[in-house]
Amino acid sequence: MRNVWIIARREYKLFFISPIAYVVAFFFMILLGWFFYSALRDAIIQSTYQAYAPTVQIIISPLVTLLLFVMPAITMRSIAEEMRMGTMELLLTAPVKDWELVVGKWLGAFLFMLTLLAVTMIFPLVLNFLVNPGIDQGIFLSGYLGLVLMVASLVAIGVFISSLFNSQVVVFLLSLAIVLVFWLVRPASSSTGGLGTQILTYMNFIDHYMNFYQGTIDLSDIVYYLSLTSLALFLGTISVEIRRWR
Amino acid sequence: METNTRRIFRWTAIIVSIVALVVTFVLYTLQHQWNLYLQISLGLFVIGLAVYVVLDPDEIRKLLTGRQARYGSNALIITLAFLGILVVVNYLAYKNTKRWDLTADQSNTLAKETVDVLKSLPGKVVAKAFFTSDSSVASSKDSAKSLLDQYVYDGNGKFQYQFIDPNKDPVAAQQAGINKDGSIVLFLGDAKQPVSSITESDLTGAMVRLMNPGAHVIYFLTGHGEYAIEGATDQSYTQLANALESKNYKVLALNLLATNQIPDDASVIVIAGPKKPLAEAEVSLLDGYIKKGGSVVVMEDPAFETQFGDSPDPLAADLATTYGINLGNNVVVDAYGNQAFQNYLFAIGYKYASHAITQKLSTMVTGFQSARSVTADSTVGSDYSKTQLILTVDQSWGETDMSSIQNNTVKYDQGTDMAGPISLAVVAQNSSTKARLVVFGDSDFATNAYYGFYGNSDIIVNSIDWAAKEENLINLTAKTTVNRSLVQPKAYTMGLILLGSLVILPGIILVSGVGSWIARRRQG
Numbered sequence: 156m157r158n159v160w161i162i163a164r165r166e167y168k169l170f171f172i173s174p175i176a177y178v179v180a181f182f183f184m185i186l187l188g189w190f191f192y193s194a195l196r197d198a199i200i201q202s203t204y205q206a207y208a209p210t211v212q213i214i215i216s217p218l219v220t221l222l223l224f225v226m227p228a229i230t231m232r233s234i235a236e237e238m239r240m241g242t243m244e245l246l247l248t249a250p251v252k253d254w255e256l257v258v259g260k261w262l263g264a265f266l267f268m269l270t271l272l273a274v275t276m277i278f279p280l281v282l283n284f285l286v287n288p289g290i291d292q293g294i295f296l297s298g299y300l301g302l303v304l305m306v307a308s309l310v311a312i313g314v315f316i317s318s319l320f321n322s323q324v325v326v327f328l329l330s331l332a333i334v335l336v337f338w339l340v341r342p343a344s345s346s347t348g349g350l351g352t353q354i355l356t357y358m359n360f361i362d363h364y365m366n367f368y369q370g371t372i373d374l375s376d377i378v379y380y381l382s383l384t385s386l387a388l389f390l391g392t393i394s395v396e397i398r399r400w401r
Numbered sequence: 402m403e404t405n406t407r408r409i410f411r412w413t414a415i416i417v418s419i420v421a422l423v424v425t426f427v428l429y430t431l432q433h434q435w436n437l438y439l440q441i442s443l444g445l446f447v448i449g450l451a452v453y454v455v456l457d458p459d460e461i462r463k464l465l466t467g468r469q470a471r472y473g474s475n476a477l478i479i480t481l482a483f484l485g486i487l488v489v490v491n492y493l494a495y496k497n498t499k500r501w502d503l504t505a506d507q508s509n510t511l512a513k514e515t516v517d518v519l520k521s522l523p524g525k526v527v528a529k530a531f532f533t534s535d536s537s538v539a540s541s542k543d544s545a546k547s548l549l550d551q552y553v554y555d556g557n558g559k560f561q562y563q564f565i566d567p568n569k570d571p572v573a574a575q576q577a578g579i580n581k582d583g584s585i586v587l588f589l590g591d592a593k594q595p596v597s598s599i600t601e602s603d604l605t606g607a608m609v610r611l612m613n614p615g616a617h618v619i620y621f622l623t624g625h626g627e628y629a630i631e632g633a634t635d636q637s638y639t640q641l642a643n644a645l646e647s648k649n650y651k652v653l654a655l656n657l658l659a660t661n662q663i664p665d666d667a668s669v670i671v672i673a674g675p676k677k678p679l680a681e682a683e684v685s686l687l688d689g690y691i692k693k694g695g696s697v698v699v700m701e702d703p704a705f706e707t708q709f710g711d712s713p714d715p716l717a718a719d720l721a722t723t724y725g726i727n728l729g730n731n732v733v734v735d736a737y738g739n740q741a742f743q744n745y746l747f748a749i750g751y752k753y754a755s756h757a758i759t760q761k762l763s764t765m766v767t768g769f770q771s772a773r774s775v776t777a778d779s780t781v782g783s784d785y786s787k788t789q790l791i792l793t794v795d796q797s798w799g800e801t802d803m804s805s806i807q808n809n810t811v812k813y814d815q816g817t818d819m820a821g822p823i824s825l826a827v828v829a830q831n832s833s834t835k836a837r838l839v840v841f842g843d844s845d846f847a848t849n850a851y852y853g854f855y856g857n858s859d860i861i862v863n864s865i866d867w868a869a870k871e872e873n874l875i876n877l878t879a880k881t882t883v884n885r886s887l888v889q890p891k892a893y894t895m896g897l898i899l900l901g902s903l904v905i906l907p908g909i910i911l912v913s914g915v916g917s918w919i920a921r922r923r924q925g
Contacts, residue, residue, distance in 0.1 A: 172921060177914030181907050188902025195898065198887055208885035277906070281898060287888050293503030339430045357495070369547060370504035378494035382487045389483050393476050 158255040159262060166263020179228050180271055183221055190217035191278050208286045211295045212368060214278045222306060223338060227330035229268065230313025231323045233260045238321040257391040261314045268306045294370040301367025304380035309334060311387035318394040411456045418449025500554060506882045511551050515605045519556045526608060527588045528562040531579050538583040545599045578647050587611050594649055610649065617668040617869055619645055620655035626676030628848055630654060635850035638673060644862055657683045663690040668869040671698045674844025676707045684715045688723065696837040696868035700844035703732045703773040705803055725781030726827050726840050729774035731799035733823050734811050748772040750791040750825055758828065758863045759790060765856030767791065772843035774799045774819055777827045785831050789824035797821035839864045
């Protein structure tokens with residue numbers, strides 16, 4: 156376990172050195188800031204006609220979309236870079252188990268994303284001062300909890316894909332594609348509700364967020380995101396192991 | 402086959418196969434349809450793979466039995482096992498999930514009454530939600546889904562739902578008898594019950610009605626030249642009758658003059674535009690019925706539209722003396738009707754009192770062709786709490802000079818004419834007997850000719866619903882909602898927010914990024 160922590164700390168620090176992370180964070184925050192500001196302007200107009208108070212959802216909604224595109228950019232470097240630079244062999248000979256390597260990389264990226272999420276909390280804070288008597292804390296809590304779970308699984312998928320290829324560009328594109336597939340998957344509209352339909356409905360990434368978005372914590376949603384995270388990390392471990400024999 | 406050509410073929414085959422696989426995924430993700438293109442690309446994937454194998458079986462054999470293959474198959478088995486465990490865990494969680502509603506208003510939790518109704522369901526209820534894929538119903542489809550999900554969660558297996566696109570399955574839509582996009586119909590065995598709106602109280606109310614299929618009978622009075630509930634002419638009430646029947650009411654005709662008694666199963670008696678006055682005997686029968694808690698909806702036109710002539714009107718007299726509801730001897734002249742439809746005798750219901758009947762009408766006007774005023778006198782019939790339900794615009798009046806109407810020379814005469822705004826309908830309710838009355842000054846608005854005019858269908862159906870005490874079936878404990886409002890920020894605050902979000906925050910990130918880059922370069 157100590158190895159995991161060592162690798163995670165190194166990864167985390169590396170984020171603050173690499174220019175990519177700053178560039179991504181910069182665009183992330185500026186876009187989120189813009190969405191927040193315009194949503195606020197719309198809310199002001201709407202509240203003059205009827206009793207209306209914006210909820211934390213006006214922040215979370217664009218945040219989710221931004222996250223889905225940002226994640227592949229953050230994780231593409233994790234293992235692919237090591238492969239490319241040749242430091243992977245070094246890591247593999249060290250007394251570090253394969254799963255410790257993968258989980259460590261994941262943890263480092265995950266903690267970085269948590270830091271970014273923490274910074275975004277400034278927006279709900281500002282909103283809380285603009286709404287009387289304050290925004291609904293329950294939705295804020297469940298919304299961000301759902302985000303944490305989503306981020307965990309997105310980072311895991313990114314780390315897994317990163318372990319498959321040496322080229323960061325390929326990793327980025329493939330991660331993005333897989334995230335989009337999970338985002339958009341739906342059963343065929345002509346289907347009648349058999350097992351296939353139910354499975355496809357269950358697999359949709361965003362549907363499992365809807366409960367968190369509306370203020371409800373549902374156990375099966377938590378299980379879904381944790382399953383996705385553990386599956387991706389598991390496959391990542393296997394992929395690193397396979398690389399060993401090459 | 403020569404080795405080189407063989408190699409080219411193999412590579413082409415595997416590339417075609419991979420591309421076909423990607424195309425399959427993309428097609429399905431975008432279209433969600435199992436169509437011909439999907440089948441072709443899937444077929445290409447399989448064929449490409451097969452050609453790749455067939456053209457060099459030796460290499461494949463080495464691949465499958467070599468050392469890598471053995472390690473690989475180990476990995477595969479472990480992966481499948483892991484996947485199996487995940488599937489089982491997810492399935493168990495899905496079937497036995499728990500939910501915690503964190504909202505301050507508890508807006509994602511169902512009321513105790515709903516949970517009780519769900520517990521008392523005698524069998525499985527299936528809710529069929531009919532939504533097309535049109536974007537106008539997309540958001541109400543989302544809220545319908547989250548509401549239905551809550552019912553499933555609390556239903557303990559007795560509540561199920563399915564979404565049906567009426568465009569793709571018109572047979573199911575017709576069987577359910579829906580006429581509006583975004584409707585839900587509940588099914589319990591053979592019985593069905595439409596849900597009037599997608600809210601918790603209407604959904605639970607529909608469940609209750611589904612369990613108590615005792616027919617609620619609505620009787621339309623006949624024998625005085627009233628328009629019929631059958632026949633498809635403009636001057637009949639067939640659309641209204643059909644709407645009521647689709648809500649599981651029985652609609653029958655009642656000739657009081659012949660039967661001389663009010664049927665026991667009458668939920669509501671509707672008097673729809675009599676052309677001749679009711680007899681005294683009928684009026685006293687109705688009085689007796691109302692005293693015992695009965696409900697009556699009266700629609701009576703201004704005198705010149707009927708054949709009353711100079712004969713007395715026992716019904717109007719009774720309404721005035723017993724209940725304090727006065728049918729004015731006038732015709733409403735409405736400036737709004739004149740402006741909008743060039744017809745000053747078309748009275749437009751512009752403002753509504755706050756009442757269960759008009760609750761959902763908010764922005765829809767109602768139209769009454771040649772109406773008389775209906776006003777409430779609080780000094781008479783004080784055991785009935787009365788409300789003037791519909792008001793016209795201020796620039797209208799009740800014209801008493803009938804000849805001026807015939808000569809087209811209407812003008813407002815202070816003192817004789819009733820000043821606007823004019824009340825076009827009155828609701829009355831007796832809290833001890835539970836009797837309910839709704840009186841309209843016009844009967845044309847509910848006929849086929851005007852039924853489709855904006856809020857007309859809603860107001861007559863809601864009135865009959867209210868009179869039949871249908872909305873009393875279920876009273877949900879109101880959830881305490883926290884009233885939140887946006888404190889309008891000053892321009893200077895908004896400027897500060899703009900600065901902070903778009904300049905300061907990203908700026909800090911930029912500066913630290915540059916700073917760390919410089920620090921790295923310094924270190925070399």
